[in-house]
Amino acid sequence: MEMIIENELVKELANKHGRNRESLIPILQDLVVQNRFLSRQDMVDVARELDMSAAGVFGTATFYSFLDTEPRGKYVIRICKTISCTMKGKNEILSTIEEILKVNLGETTPDRKFSLLETNCIGWCHKAPAILINDTPYTELTRSKVTEILREYIKNGDRKI
Amino acid sequence: MVIEKYKGMSIKHVKRVDLIFEKVSCRDILVKIMKMTPDEICQELLESDLKGRGGAGFPTGLKWRYTAQEKDPVKYVVCNADEGEPGTFKDREILEQVAEKVLCGMATAAMAIGAKMGYIYLRGEYKFLIPKLNEKLMQFHQTMDEFNLNFRIQVRLGSGAYICGEESALFESIEGKRGEPRNKPPYPTTSGLFGKPTVINNVETLVYSVMIMKYGAAHFKELGTKDSRGSKVFSISGDTPKAGIYELELGMSVFEFVQEFGDGDTKAVQVGGASGFCVPRKKFEETIIGFEGVPTGGSMKLFNSTRSMYNVLHNYLDFFSEESCGQCTPCRVGCQQLLKGVESVKRGDKTSRYLDELVKLAKTMKRASKCGLGQSVGNAFGSIVENFKEEIIY
Numbered sequence: 201m202e203m204i205i206e207n208e209l210v211k212e213l214a215n216k217h218g219r220n221r222e223s224l225i226p227i228l229q230d231l232v233v234q235n236r237f238l239s240r241q242d243m244v245d246v247a248r249e250l251d252m253s254a255a256g257v258f259g260t261a262t263f264y265s266f267l268d269t270e271p272r273g274k275y276v277i278r279i280c281k282t283i284s285c286t287m288k289g290k291n292e293i294l295s296t297i298e299e300i301l302k303v304n305l306g307e308t309t310p311d312r313k314f315s316l317l318e319t320n321c322i323g324w325c326h327k328a329p330a331i332l333i334n335d336t337p338y339t340e341l342t343r344s345k346v347t348e349i350l351r352e353y354i355k356n357g358d359r360k361i
Numbered sequence: 362m363v364i365e366k367y368k369g370m371s372i373k374h375v376k377r378v379d380l381i382f383e384k385v386s387c388r389d390i391l392v393k394i395m396k397m398t399p400d401e402i403c404q405e406l407l408e409s410d411l412k413g414r415g416g417a418g419f420p421t422g423l424k425w426r427y428t429a430q431e432k433d434p435v436k437y438v439v440c441n442a443d444e445g446e447p448g449t450f451k452d453r454e455i456l457e458q459v460a461e462k463v464l465c466g467m468a469t470a471a472m473a474i475g476a477k478m479g480y481i482y483l484r485g486e487y488k489f490l491i492p493k494l495n496e497k498l499m500q501f502h503q504t505m506d507e508f509n510l511n512f513r514i515q516v517r518l519g520s521g522a523y524i525c526g527e528e529s530a531l532f533e534s535i536e537g538k539r540g541e542p543r544n545k546p547p548y549p550t551t552s553g554l555f556g557k558p559t560v561i562n563n564v565e566t567l568v569y570s571v572m573i574m575k576y577g578a579a580h581f582k583e584l585g586t587k588d589s590r591g592s593k594v595f596s597i598s599g600d601t602p603k604a605g606i607y608e609l610e611l612g613m614s615v616f617e618f619v620q621e622f623g624d625g626d627t628k629a630v631q632v633g634g635a636s637g638f639c640v641p642r643k644k645f646e647e648t649i650i651g652f653e654g655v656p657t658g659g660s661m662k663l664f665n666s667t668r669s670m671y672n673v674l675h676n677y678l679d680f681f682s683e684e685s686c687g688q689c690t691p692c693r694v695g696c697q698q699l700l701k702g703v704e705s706v707k708r709g710d711k712t713s714r715y716l717d718e719l720v721k722l723a724k725t726m727k728r729a730s731k732c733g734l735g736q737s738v739g740n741a742f743g744s745i746v747e748n749f750k751e752e753i754i755y
Contacts, residue, residue: 224537229485229518263539263686264520266485282447282635283676284598284662320523320680322486323450325598325662326605335488 207245209234214249224250224260228267236276236315237268265319273308273315275353278332281318284325289342293329294318296343300350313354374621376610378584378592380572381565382458387465390575391508394469397574399429402473406570409578410590415441415526415563416633416658417733421570424560427550428474431558438470438479439535439554439561443519443526445484446634447680448660451594452564454606456483456490459568464501464514466567469574470560471512479514480554482531485521523684527732528553528561530686541688542732565594565659585611589651593659599631600624600665614654616645618661626665629748634660635677636737639670641748670749671707677741678703685734692735695726699742706754713754716746 213230217223224246231242238261247254261267268276279285279294298304301314308315324330327339331346338349394402407422428436440463444452456463467479483490498514505512517535519525525534529543532554553559562570569591573581585591589611598604601622619627630640632648632655640648640655648654650661664673678700687693702719705711723739730736746753 221537222535225520225534226517229520260537260539263541264522266519266521281676282680283673284448286672286676287599287668319486319521320684321445321447321449323444323453323484325448325450325596328598332486337486337489 207242207249210242210245210249214246219250221250221252224252224257225264225267228257228261232267236272236274237270243269271308271312273312274357275313275333276315276317278317278319278322280320280322280324280328280330280332282321282325284321285329288328290329292343293331293341293346296346297331297350300347372607372621374617375613378608378610380592381455381462381568381594381608383572384459385462385572385575387461387571388504390465390571391468391504391510394472394574395508395510397472399473399475402469402574403429405578406473406573409573409581411566411569411573411581412589412652413563414565414569414593414658416446416636416656418652418656421562421566424550424562425470425473427548428558428560431474431551433558435478435555435557436474436476437554437557437559438467438474438476439528439531439559440467440479440481440564440567441526441528441531441561442481442483442487442564443531444487444564445523445526446636446658446660447677448596448598448631448634448662449658450596450598451606451659453487453490455564455568455594456487456494460494460497461501462568462571463564464497466562466569466571467514468501468505468510468512469570470562470567472510474558474560476560477511477513479512480535481514481516482519482525482535483516484519484525486519488518491516491518522686523680524686524732524734527734530732531561532559539686541686542734544731563658586649586651586653588653589649593657595657595661596659597622597661597663599662600627600668601663611651613650614646615640615648615650618650619645619663622661623663624665626667627663628666628668629664629670631660631662631664631673631741633657633740634662635680635741636733638740639673639744639748644748670745670752671703674703674742674745674753675700678738681734681738689729689731689735691726691729692731692738695722695730695735696738698722699738703753713750716750716753720746 213227217226243257244254247257324339329341330339403426411421412418522540524530525540527542530540534540549559581591592610594608638655682696685692685696723742727739
């Protein structure tokens with residue numbers, strides 16, 4: 201018989217959000233906050249906990265770009281690539297971040313601290329260019345401003361700047 | 362209320378209005394609304410001619426009345442805060458500054474239709490708003506208890522899917538599924554969230570509903586034009602020295618708008634974001650911003666002569682190719698083919714005549730796509746290709 205190892209975090213989140221279908225996305229969102237991504241095992245465990253198919257969980261998770269199914273760093277940097285930010289120097293900000301973290305777009309640093317991703321309009325067009333680091337927006341970026349922000353994260357984590 | 366940064370900035374060519382960010386006592390407004398019958402609330406809204414401020418422009422009063430007429434004992438009020446249209450950022454500011462008015466608007470809708478439960482669907486990109494919003498929600502629920510009103514609101518977060526701003530996709534997402542739009546009809550007024558009659562309104566629409574209850578329909582109607590009553594919050598970005606959020610009276614022309622917000626070198630204005638229309642300089646004077654001309658959910662992007670309209674179009678098509686939910690073929694394949702198509706014309710792999718084929722494809726998408734996303738890709742595509750053909754080809 202297959203041994204089922206209890207997934208304490210999934211159980212705890214199901215207790216918090218409920219075990220209905222409408223609890224699924226809040227559970228997945230909290231898992232991403234905790235682990236920075238959804239592992240296959242976590243998705244199977246969520247399916248078991250909510251009594252639905254693992255394919256159903258996978259299908260829902262992969263629909264949403266913020267529900268990562270690949271491992272990400274502790275800090276996920278999402279750089280806005282929509283037109284206003286592009287017009288105001290998004291590429292310069294992107295190359296600055298790539299230089300500082302020594303990663304390319306889509307990659308995670310070897311120490312698993314930072315992932316660098318692109319995203320669509322994040323609603324700061326009047327203060328472009330803008331990025332999100334996890335949930336925190338940073339706007340009106342320049343090369344020097346983004347360098348300073350990243351230095352702070354490298355040194356102190358997400359303590360407010 | 363003037364947003365801090367823009368204090369003292371002179372506005373000459375357009376009329377500034379102060380309804381959305383005006384600080385008001387929501388308690389006083391609720392007391393007034395509680396004396397009205399559901400029918401009176403709907404009637405007041407109908408008389409105001411308020412149309413939805415999310416972009417589609419359906420008359421708000423009708424939406425509420427249709428839902429009120431449904432017999433189902435369970436109904437919902439949903440606030441659409443999944444602001445994702447490129448160039449739109451006003452709902453974030455409204456929620457940051459006057460969230461209590463949004464909640465009050467939801468309570469008003471709840472009284473009009475007889476709902477006990479409401480949801481705010483907030484885009485994941487605005488998660489940082491949650492702590493402050495929760496504080497306001499706690500106060501709101503206390504007020505509900507105090508007034509003996511049985512209405513509760515929950516916040517649900519999106520997770521980075523533009524399509525969830527489409528109302529039926531939004532319902533699917535709250536229900537815990539992929540955000541894929543449903544077939545219509547049935548409309549939300551009869552079968553919305555969890556299959557129940559639902560009023561779903563944009564953040565800004567809810568606040569206008571509150572202000573109409575406060576000042577009366579007649580006051581609201583004094584502003585704007587026959588087809589576009591009242592005012593609207595605009596999100597202004599791109600090549601402008603005055604980027605920001607402005608509440609303006611409806612009915613201005615693009616010309617007046619550009620005189621106010623342009624940098625002296627404006628060649629085009631994209632009205633309504635990626636799903637909206639591109640207005641070139643030669644059409645500034647004849648084009649009215651509103652339901653009689655080009656409608657907008659608030660997104661206004663200015664482009665000056667240094668910008669390549671090919672890059673603008675490419676950016677939009679890239680956006681749609683990523684954000685199409687993939688459910689229906691015209692939109693899924695159409696977005697990708699439009700993107701590939703303009704790339705091959707630019708490279709010279711295809712002749713300029715191929716653009717006519719692509720315009721036809723965009724028209725087919727308008728007719729055959731299931732929801733507003735696929736139906737509106739042709740707006741930007743058609744208007745940019747038609748007016749800036751040489752920039753797409755060379």
